[in-house]
Amino acid sequence: MINVTQTYLPPIEEYRSFLQRAWDAKWLTNRGQLVKELEEKLIAYLGVDNLTLTTNGTLPLQIAIKAMELKGEIITTPFSYVATTSSIVWENCKPVFVDIHPDYLTIDETLIEAAITNDTSAILATHVFGNPCNVEVIEQIARKHNLKVIYDAAHCFGVNYKGKSIFDYGDVSTCSFHATKIFHTGEGGCWITNNKELHHKIYYHHNFGHKNQEEFLGLGTNAKMSELQAAMGLAVFGHLDEIFKGRKEVVGFYDEYLKDSPVRKLKIRENTEWNYHYYPVIFETEEELLKVKEILNSQQIFPRRYFYPSLNTLPYLKEQKCEISESISKRILCLPLYVGLDKRIVENISKTISNG
């Protein structure tokens, strides 16, 4: 069976050897040595100021909204994983959807200003499949209207834009280290911000508001990463070169086999060092997509309709129209992409698509 992703697993002995340190210390969570070491490694690797690991990639989004005391409307993209919208709704704000750019698939920055009202408190945008938003224009708009900017950068590990980490843009970025991600900790995530005060506030929010065992700075929840997760991160970290190389290779195969195919591909924004995280293809029609998907499924190959559905159509929201996102959501398919995926399978998938 070929799934859209396959978790990268380091040798289990490497995992065990990191974990042995937690066993020796008899310490499995609450800011253990492995969590701290992984944070230091990631900060150095990514070249960012402040990064804290979390138990998954969704809670830092919710916590960031809480920490910035966002109220009312948050302008967001309909083309993302559901967590982007659900975090807004969970935290009692209203998502206001702005349609996406048809080539970059990120929020269409030219439409943002028209969506701003007196109730708008922030922009929460997603760097789609690791493809950066137009961060400069979004920053200008946010400054002009005094809005906060959060980037859901779940797909962005290793992405650089204009020579620095994409995580370095916006008031805060969040990332996912879910098992299906390039760099992962089984479940996991983090937030990154270059605002020290905001970092401090998100930090205590993520650990019950503790100042110390007996004093509290404010409200909190539990979003702590455990040593079990951090050990996985440390083990995977040692293989990053191999992971990026392996993904780039598979992307190269697809590019080669699909070069004459009628399907459309993601347009990567200029000045981006991309991370080869997903291989989405956009069909002319949903019927074509469904036909190809059915053929592949019958061969035990499972690409994924992703992102689908367009988030403005979620059943718990009042309808807002986003024509481009709705249209693309119905026609986009993410192809299997992971380290070690056989070239012949890529060839077979590509032929099925081309002959659709």
Add this chain to the structure above:
Amino acid sequence: MINVTQTYLPPIEEYRSFLQRAWDAKWLTNRGQLVKELEEKLIAYLGVDNLTLTTNGTLPLQIAIKAMELKGEIITTPFSYVATTSSIVWENCKPVFVDIHPDYLTIDETLIEAAITNDTSAILATHVFGNPCNVEVIEQIARKHNLKVIYDAAHCFGVNYKGKSIFDYGDVSTCSFHATKIFHTGEGGCWITNNKELHHKIYYHHNFGHKNQEEFLGLGTNAKMSELQAAMGLAVFGHLDEIFKGRKEVVGFYDEYLKDSPVRKLKIRENTEWNYHYYPVIFETEEELLKVKEILNSQQIFPRRYFYPSLNTLPYLKEQKCEISESISKRILCLPLYVGLDKRIVENISKTISNG
């Protein structure tokens, strides 16, 4: 150094051998085989209807409040870990504190009705240190006033009341499987409910609202437990007899050495099979507590002021008075208690307390 708790660690090879199955399946989260197996084992062991594992013990509290659509005021106890109150506040409800019983340390059920207003939607009470609340009276009150009942049963693994699991009382119970708990998964937790409809709702809330990959039933967040955590649970599960026996033994030592001490102990409710989770002692005055704590700390022994502070005094809340809880919070100390704690250390701690 002797801490108030020490994580029970199964042999690392046992953990590794459960984890090998996740490696073989190349599957680390999203309802993997280890999570499912652990849920089945816990359901059978505890004799409960529905139990779902979560990434920690706090999120099921927040999710339960969301799932029952609680609004307005929630009557709760000031004597608990901060998560009990913070979950109410995080979910935009108002905690209304009812003072505790001076012996049982659980919410004083005789004071609950006086605190009910038209805005009250639920009672969220804690079985303190595994000591059950007066669940019968709370149930009567809840029925009479049409209120929901949530039990924060974080400390209650293995506690039975009137012949059945304490988790079986209330609309929903939540438990913590934090590293310091009797049964643990590093970080972790669960909810238990015998209401199938509510279980279904909490279930989809804990996994983004997914019905399947492409359809959503409603709002959600991410509270999924990973295979890394479940493997720990499965490894610890095999040692439960040893864990309960080891704790009971240490409790026996304290009981013996402290039998003539002036400190007061927790009164366990009648008809309870208790789980030996904590050994709290209540001093006559805070000064005595601080003196003993200082002596023990100087010997590298770290009992914990727990629960402290009384939650009605949290800095982000408007003041509400709870005299008994505030008084006991200042005078209660949880003594070191874990499997394998040396009898001579228990003797030494007990003598320090008795000679205060």
